[in-house]
Amino acid sequence: MNVQNTSRSGGRAARRAARATALPENLRPVRAGLEGGQYKPLSEAHVLKIHHAALDALETIGLADAPKSGVDYLTNAGAIQGADGRIRFPRALVEDALAKANRSVILMSRDGLTDLDLSGDRVHYGTAGAAVHLVDIDGKHYRDCGVQDLHDAAKIVNRLDNVHFCQRPMVCRDITDNLEMDYNSIYACVSGTTKHIGTSFTDPAFVNPAMEMLHMIAGGEDKWRERPFVSNTNCFVVPPMKFATESCLVMEECIKHGMPVLLLSAGMAGATAPSTIAGAIVQAVAECLAGLVYVQAVKPGHPTVFGTWPFGLDLRTGAMTGGSGEQALLTAGCAQMHSFYDLPGGAAAGIADSKLPDMQAGWETMCSNVMAGLSGCNMIYEAAGMHASLLGFCHESLILGDDVIGQALRCVRGIEVTEETLALDQIAEVCLGGPGHYLGTSATLSRMQSDHCYPTYGNRMSPKEWVERDKPDLLETATARKHEILNAPSAAMFDPALDRAIRAKFNIHLPA
Template identity: 25%
Template sequence: MSKRRTRTGQYLLAGCNLEFLTKDAIELIHLGSLAVLEKSGFFVEHDQALDIFEENGALVDRHHKMVKIPGYLVEECLRTCPPQVLVAGRDPKDDVHFESNRVHFCPFGIGVGVHDPFTGQYRKAVKEDVANAAKLCDALEEFDMLELVVTPSDVNPKTANLHIYEALMAHTTKPCLTDPEPCLSPYIFRMAEAVAGGKENLKNRPPMCGIVCPQSPLMLHHNLCEGIIAYARRELPMIMEPMTMAGASSPITLAGTLTAHNAEVLACIALAQLTQKGTPVIYGCTSTIFDMKSATSPVGCPELGMIAAASVKIAQNYHIPTWVAGGLTDSKLNDMQAGHEKTLTALLPALAGANMVYGFGMLDTGMTFDFSSLVADNEFIRMMRRILQGIPVTDESLAVDVIQEIGARGSYLMHDHTLSNYRTEQSRISHLERRNREQWLNSGATDYTTRIEEEAKQILRTHQPKPLEESVAQELREIIAEAEKDLL
């Protein structure tokens, strides 16, 4: 089975395809969200978006920039959302299909610092770090797509997203995320067209996906509306991803947060579908809690995984693909806290059937990218994929004839059944330690952190991603130069 076709509940496995909410609970959250959108409404800071809502039957208060959208209109918009979304790789083998319960994995973004892979010291991120992160992700087989990773401090912030996209596309064949920043979108679209091979190819095989984040509670700010409209007019895929904080920007109860979160997603989806029916959209979630003790919004808390898993079930009820946070930590180091939190927050949404779980490679509440952490997470994801494959129960796997043949006091070690199946039945490790103590001591007694740090450095020294055609690479550089001339 291809690694990019991992499905939850692929076999009959109790506990996989995790049902985190009952059907009745999902319906109550849906109805609650519709009531919020129709009776309370939401703030829209964009005149054209207000026009679009009003022309399609929403009640618009232009003085206060409030929109109340009837439930039937929201449900009509949901019906026009495609159930599958393609984000294409430069190489078709790297295509990512958001559909059904197919599960993929992606690093996090967008941090401001890195742990230098060669010195181990913390420093501000630079453009070379974006390239190196893409190179590392390109080499690590369990990652399917790339986020924006880090914001480079050595380029002008007004055009930083263009530099990020160039560095990503030049160092991996896997598809990438983009930020639909209004002033940069025309340049991003041209860069994506260059990579895809023209406007028609961009529409049919988009090598990128936009992401928009409403401002909680219930605010569609100007840049978000501009991005949604721009992407929808081109029928390009985008993720609608609220980042609510339970107790601060959404209700303290998780059910209330899910209702508010869902209302914000539905408002964004409505704008996209009313702009262009059939626009490919993905239901996003990075909502968490506001921790009352630390006055922070932690991402390694169990509630983040719970909200993400619940959001997956809500979106599946709408037949919309999903992109949710997981594999995150608030720890500043690759330590026991990081391992615990990454496992907790990633496994829940993966078991629920999230189409994309993103958040890997980061420490420090998503603020610091760590190259060795990405190597560790790659191995962790491989373990998760094994869990997601489940336990097939067939005549071959039951092995009744083999059990009878071996009988009492026999050995299965060299039996043909063992030799034929052990590669697919057992998890594979690269850096985890399973040897006995004597073997470990004789091999140098290195710890896990040392092993993953060495692997990260080795990949960065030796891996050569498939390069862009020089004409395409040159066109990307020229577009960035033009943007900097126009905008700076």
């Protein structure tokens, strides 16, 4: 027994030593841009039916409420405005827009180290949303969120390996002026993380001042246009099948300034979209195809993300159900349509209806994140930190979400079957005169880091070790990590001279 215990202890020590050695990026068990697409909830015949139904909707129903400039762009491209004012899209026009669309979109990071390649079925997870509350887990209550909370979220994202981008997840409710809120949201995020940022604008007139700030940060307009590290999250439609006039004007401005655009259609199944999963996907696809035609009419080939974001609804109450199985299927089905069109695409997953980071939040977050990743969704938004069906954001949940996404990415990576991984030589070595187990063998140690994704915060201790370590609590661990990150300087902080120049030109609410 003593010999066996020593052997096990030595094996454990060796494994710990191996884990302490950092792996190069290409050998990490999970990373940004893993290829999904293994899960296909729709048959090829069903994909075609959805595609043709979306084309029928565009040709016969069309969209209302385009701004005057949008009407001009679309009709000059070949769309038809009817007597009822609705813009209808002939099939050939949609097919032409699909042919012109940019399929080589790379969303840039500020430092060039975490760029996001959206080609094929490459999978990336990140934040998003417009939560109006911050979840305080200590007091189990919700409070209004502010610019400091947004900056803190970005700082945390910067330290999380499995959260690949930071689309603004909260609204700065402590800033009442909308112009100041828009450019302060950008400042708070960009000064918190060097990863790609997504943001929105409340008025087309607010794009220019924000661009002036971004040019300063980038080092000039030419450098910004070379590497635009912020994209515009644009709710260009008001489902069902209406353009959002102001947002369309914002989109036009962002395109002129070289800012990538996320075309976001967010219908609620059973309210502003059909209650069936297939019908909600049809409408979302139709609306985003209309947006794609619009973008190509303004500037062919402009970098665009096809953002079908239909949400589930609890038809008993009318409440959104972001953590439901229906939501997971909506997102996975939309991702399959992105793949069908071979377009960079994005959808929502990881949303919890639960109000706090508890067991309900865990199953809700994992369910849709895994299915979205397996379906090959390029940009999986709202993947960590979101509670109460997007009304609340939690920093601790963002941190714990890094573990959730890590396991989801391991599922996306799948099972490699090669002569080496079939391991017949290992089986023979261990069973024929070997130790009778694989613990501590050279083959196990050589692959333990590259094959296995270990939780950073999740607890795999035995009950005995758990007691010996004073019964560590998951949320307390996450809170301690939060304080550790937030007490350190931001790795994305601006040069002091640049920061002074920005503050001299803009009313920055975040303390210096």
